[in-house]
Amino acid sequence: MSIFAGGYAGKILYVNLTDGSIEKRPLERDFALKYVGGRGFSSRILWDELETKTDPLSPDNRLIIAAGPLNGTPTPSASRLVVAAKSPLTGILGDTNSGGYFSPELKYSGFDAIVLRGRSSSPVYLWVRDGKAELRPAKHLWGHKISETNHLLKEELGDEDIHICAMGPAGENLVRYACVMTDGEGAGGRCGMGAVMGSKNLKAVAVRGSQDVGIADPRRFKEAVDAYRQTLEGEVWTDVLRRLGTANLVEHRQKLGIWGAKNFQRATIEGWEKISGEAFRERFLVKVMGCMGCMVRCRRYSAIKEGPFAPTYAKGPEYDSINPLGAKPYITDPAIILRAHYLCDEYGIDEQTAGSSIAMAMELYERGILTKEQVDGVELVFGNGEALLHFIEKIAYRKGFGDLLAEGTKIMGERLQADYYAIHVKGLEVDASDPRSLPTRALTYAVSTRGSCHLRGFPYIDEFIKPEEAKAYFGTEAVSNLKSLEGKGKMVAWSENWVTIPNLMGVCIFAWNRSRSFPMLIRRGLELMNEIFVATTGLPMTKEQLYHCGERVYNVEKLFNVREGCRRESDYPPRRFFEEELPDGPGKGSKLKREEYDQLLDEYYEARGWDKKTGIPNPETLKVLGVP
Amino acid sequence: MERKIFFHPERCLACLSCMLACQMKSMGISEVRSLSGEQRPAPRMSITFDRGTPWIWVCQQCLSAPCVEACVSGSLRREDGGKKIFHNSENCVGCGSCVLVCPYGAFHYDEQEKRVVKCNLCLEEAVPPCVRACQTQALAYQEANSFAGEKKKKFAQDMRRDRAADR
Amino acid sequence: MIRKRIAYFENRQDPEAVCSRCRMCELICAFHHHQVGNPGRACIRVISLGQGEDIPVTCLNCEKPPCMDICPTGALHRDESVGMVLVKKDLCIGCAMCVNVCPVGAVTLDLVEGVAAKCDLCGGDPQCVAYCPAKVLKLTDADQLARYRMKEFAKFMKTQVGEN
Numbered sequence: 029m030s031i032f033a034g035g036y037a038g039k040i041l042y043v044n045l046t047d048g049s050i051e052k053r054p055l056e057r058d059f060a061l062k063y064v065g066g067r068g069f070s071s072r073i074l075w076d077e078l079e080t081k082t083d084p085l086s087p088d089n090r091l092i093i094a095a096g097p098l099n100g101t102p103t104p105s106a107s108r109l110v111v112a113a114k115s116p117l118t119g120i121l122g123d124t125n126s127g128g129y130f131s132p133e134l135k136y137s138g139f140d141a142i143v144l145r146g147r148s149s150s151p152v153y154l155w156v157r158d159g160k161a162e163l164r165p166a167k168h169l170w171g172h173k174i175s176e177t178n179h180l181l182k183e184e185l186g187d188e189d190i191h192i193c194a195m196g197p198a199g200e201n202l203v204r205y206a207c208v209m210t211d212g213e214g215a216g217g218r219c220g221m222g223a224v225m226g227s228k229n230l231k232a233v234a235v236r237g238s239q240d241v242g243i244a245d246p247r248r249f250k251e252a253v254d255a256y257r258q259t260l261e262g263e264v265w266t267d268v269l270r271r272l273g274t275a276n277l278v279e280h281r282q283k284l285g286i287w288g289a290k291n292f293q294r295a296t297i298e299g300w301e302k303i304s305g306e307a308f309r310e311r312f313l314v315k316v317m318g319c320m321g322c323m324v325r326c327r328r329y330s331a332i333k334e335g336p337f338a339p340t341y342a343k344g345p346e347y348d349s350i351n352p353l354g355a356k357p358y359i360t361d362p363a364i365i366l367r368a369h370y371l372c373d374e375y376g377i378d379e380q381t382a383g384s385s386i387a388m389a390m391e392l393y394e395r396g397i398l399t400k401e402q403v404d405g406v407e408l409v410f411g412n413g414e415a416l417l418h419f420i421e422k423i424a425y426r427k428g429f430g431d432l433l434a435e436g437t438k439i440m441g442e443r444l445q446a447d448y449y450a451i452h453v454k455g456l457e458v459d460a461s462d463p464r465s466l467p468t469r470a471l472t473y474a475v476s477t478r479g480s481c482h483l484r485g486f487p488y489i490d491e492f493i494k495p496e497e498a499k500a501y502f503g504t505e506a507v508s509n510l511k512s513l514e515g516k517g518k519m520v521a522w523s524e525n526w527v528t529i530p531n532l533m534g535v536c537i538f539a540w541n542r543s544r545s546f547p548m549l550i551r552r553g554l555e556l557m558n559e560i561f562v563a564t565t566g567l568p569m570t571k572e573q574l575y576h577c578g579e580r581v582y583n584v585e586k587l588f589n590v591r592e593g594c595r596r597e598s599d600y601p602p603r604r605f606f607e608e609e610l611p612d613g614p615g616k617g618s619k620l621k622r623e624e625y626d627q628l629l630d631e632y633y634e635a636r637g638w639d640k641k642t643g644i645p646n647p648e649t650l651k652v653l654g655v656p
Numbered sequence: 657m658e659r660k661i662f663f664h665p666e667r668c669l670a671c672l673s674c675m676l677a678c679q680m681k682s683m684g685i686s687e688v689r690s691l692s693g694e695q696r697p698a699p700r701m702s703i704t705f706d707r708g709t710p711w712i713w714v715c716q717q718c719l720s721a722p723c724v725e726a727c728v729s730g731s732l733r734r735e736d737g738g739k740k741i742f743h744n745s746e747n748c749v750g751c752g753s754c755v756l757v758c759p760y761g762a763f764h765y766d767e768q769e770k771r772v773v774k775c776n777l778c779l780e781e782a783v784p785p786c787v788r789a790c791q792t793q794a795l796a797y798q799e800a801n802s803f804a805g806e807k808k809k810k811f812a813q814d815m816r817r818d819r820a821a822d823r
Numbered sequence: 824m825i826r827k828r829i830a831y832f833e834n835r836q837d838p839e840a841v842c843s844r845c846r847m848c849e850l851i852c853a854f855h856h857h858q859v860g861n862p863g864r865a866c867i868r869v870i871s872l873g874q875g876e877d878i879p880v881t882c883l884n885c886e887k888p889p890c891m892d893i894c895p896t897g898a899l900h901r902d903e904s905v906g907m908v909l910v911k912k913d914l915c916i917g918c919a920m921c922v923n924v925c926p927v928g929a930v931t932l933d934l935v936e937g938v939a940a941k942c943d944l945c946g947g948d949p950q951c952v953a954y955c956p957a958k959v960l961k962l963t964d965a966d967q968l969a970r971y972r973m974k975e976f977a978k979f980m981k982t983q984v985g986e987n
């Protein structure tokens with residue numbers, strides 16, 4: 029019997045792949061109250077169980093698959109899954125967040141999370157069903173791409189309704205940024221979780237369950253969910269995302285001139301209309317799709333039905349496919365981008381790092397730093413779509429030049445003495461946008477606890493917050509001034525704690541933080557979210573306490589990285605952003621200024637209660653949060 | 657979720673291979689040629705016809721089985737965490753109460769042994785011999801909701817074929 | 824009496840007006856009937872056929888329901904207020920013969936309660952219809968359905984025949 033009145037399954041599955049032992053441990057109430065779920069569980073467990081300087085590809089690394097308390101309930105878009113480990117790409121904390129149907133099914137199978145350690149002596153997969161788990165041989169699955177792996181597993185287990193988190197050939201070959209794919213659709217893309225699976229000889233995790241996820245107060249739950257849904261119904265973002273998916277951001281990047289095109293040498297793209305959200309919808313969209321319980325439905329299902337790449341069926345593409353596979357290598361053929369995205373999904377490679385690595389190589393080739401011989405005789409120039417497709421496969425199998433590409437831009441930079449052209453923070457490539465004209469975005473990317481990531485914070489607040497709201501929440505009206513840097517460090521820090529919350533709950537941010545109204549960020553994001561949490565679990569939690577859970581988790585992640593050697597020096601954007609001006613677009617002439625950035629970072633550390641010189645959390649800060 | 661025997665009447669040829677396989681199993685015979693014209697044991701499964709459509713009589717493993725309630729000797733028991741109904745014919749006294757209450761004719765009276773017999777799903781086998789013997793896969797050894805799911809899938813496929821013209 | 828049922832109305836010309844496989848219908852059905860999160864206990868299910876084909880399937884509310892005919896205890900009975908076949912849980916012995924005979928697999932066995940489960944139109948205000956974000960589930964009847972199909976076919980014929 030679960031000690032929880034609802035939400036939680038109450039059990040964490042511990043699997044030792046070395047000796048094959050499997051243990052079910054109860055989820056402690058105190059742990060749930062402090063860390064809530066999802067990224068909270070994974071970050072805390074990684075902090076507790078890993079030693080400093082653990083080799084991420086060694087048996088001692090942990091792979092953690094975590095759901096949140098709301099997964100499995102009819103909470104809107106409670107579909108997200110966290111997969112975490114120490115990253116083989118960055119050497120610091122790594123985690124991914126993906127949608128679909130896996131995390132609800134994990135809850136129905138009776139578990140809140142799975143913690144895997146060790147290394148199996150031969151390929152295996154984990155089969156979890158209704159409270160029971162077993163390791164089964166996977167030699168016959170080894171070598172297969174994602175779709176085929178899923179198909180074979182469903183056939184073997186005799187059930188089409190199982191849900192699968194798998195790695196592809198890239199993971200088997202320990203490509204540093206190999207990803208995990210859930211149900212062949214949702215990528216747990218970044219940080220190389222697939223490589224960790226490969227290093228453990230773990231091909232896949234399959235789950236199936238028929239158990240209830242309890243709801244402590246159904247009447248209160250329904251009221252909260254209905255109120256929550258109403259805030260999404262009127263939301264303009266809901267319509268935009270449904271119509272064009274995340275690819276709607278293509279036009280935004282072009283209008284603001286913040287592309288990182290040609291490996292961050294250009295801020296605008298000629299021919300961008302060919303790869304806009306409208307273009308993809310017009311040419312390839314079969315239908316829109318929604319993750320579990322989602323009313324936004326931003327997923328695309330696309331098909332190429334004519335031309336050299338027909339037939340190709342894939343979920344996507346996302347903006348974060350078009351950016352690294354289009355903008356970065358400067359390719360404006362949408363069929364090539366979609367095909368490249370499909371290949372990344374099938375081989376199990378993070379398209380963000382793949383595109384970034386190939387784009388970096390393109391720049392090095394054009395500058396003569398890489399010779400044609402070194403790149404397997406391929407004319408590796410920007411715009412060469414065939415080269416992109418060619419090297420994606422080579423990366424997956426570590427063949428030829430693909431072997432170096434498979435290391436990611438940081439190691440490529442080190443090996444080729446060309447680290448200036450490696451555009452990453454802490455080893456994770458800059459995604460989303462070029463922040464040279466938007467310093468608060470630069471800060472957000474640079475301080476993120478998994479390396480450069482736009483999802484760890486929410487710096488867009490200053491685009492719509494009103495002066496009186498800014499004064500009330502951040503102590504100064506300047507936060508509502510887009511041009512001012514005053515108060516922005518504080519704003520970013522607040523946004524990071526706040527945006528951690530959906531990652532704990534298992535809820536998708538597109539059904540949570542999309543708004544152009546700051547009061548709505550508080551109403552939906554904190555108040556209603558907390559109301560749903562309390563109605564589901566019956567646990568005592570206020571919205572202030574929930575916010576502090578976000579802060580607590582963020583600090584644990586920072587501690588993990590500090591233990592691995594991160595200091596203030598790691599929290600800086602790449603040199604290129606300080607040394608080169610944007611050459612074109614509305615932001616032409618912009619670049620980051622060192623003194624300004626230092627000021628921002630100082631303010632950020634102060635707001636966080638971290639030491640300004642080292643970036644290390646102060647003991648008082650940790651004491652208040654009850655960490656470690 | 658436990659498996660039991662489901663039936664696809666549209667596939668049934670009424671060849672009675674299932675009945676024969678059941679009897680052979682209870683006689684311990686694996687070769688059909690070993691059978692002669694001798695008397696055979698009461699079958700745990702049989703075929704009936706309803707307006708021209710064949711249907712099988714076999715224990716449905718009811719979750720709230722009336723037979724377990726009615727049994728006076730305790731030879732009918734819930735096993736396996738309550739999910740299967742096991743009839744221990746050794747303890748059966750042949751009172752016939754189960755025969756009266758079962759809606760599915762699952763119980764047959766064995767004249768020689770003076771007790772009833774019922775399908776116990778041949779749990780020592782991976783798949784019951786009757787299901788294996790059926791040449792048209794009219795018998796399915798399946799979980800209830802998996803069986804329903806397949807029917808749903810077939811219906812969805814029919815609907816898709818129907819709408820192919822709209823594509 | 825015109826028998827109401829929940830039917831799936833898609834418009835294949837509109838990528839937003841087809842089932843998106845969000846499975847909210849399953850989630851809200853199970854929540855409405857059992858106050859839990861467990862789509863396995865829902866009376867509607869989204870069937871995925873691959874290549875983007877997702878079709879919700881539920882009870883067709885037959886004129887001559889095989890489920891009701893076969894039920895040995897009378898647990899499955901027609902409730903004329905809703906027009907649907909409903910399950911009297913205290914009479915149901917969990918034999919699952921109704922599951923066996925339903926031609927579309929719309930009747931299932933609820934594993935927690937040990938009784939048959941099927942769509943009951945939520946007493947007249949079907950929740951799946953209310954919560955479907957694509958608005959592709961509708962409470963309808965055979966007449967409306969037939970008219971809808973005729974209209975779709977007429978539109979299709981027009982595209983084939985053209986201006987002539």
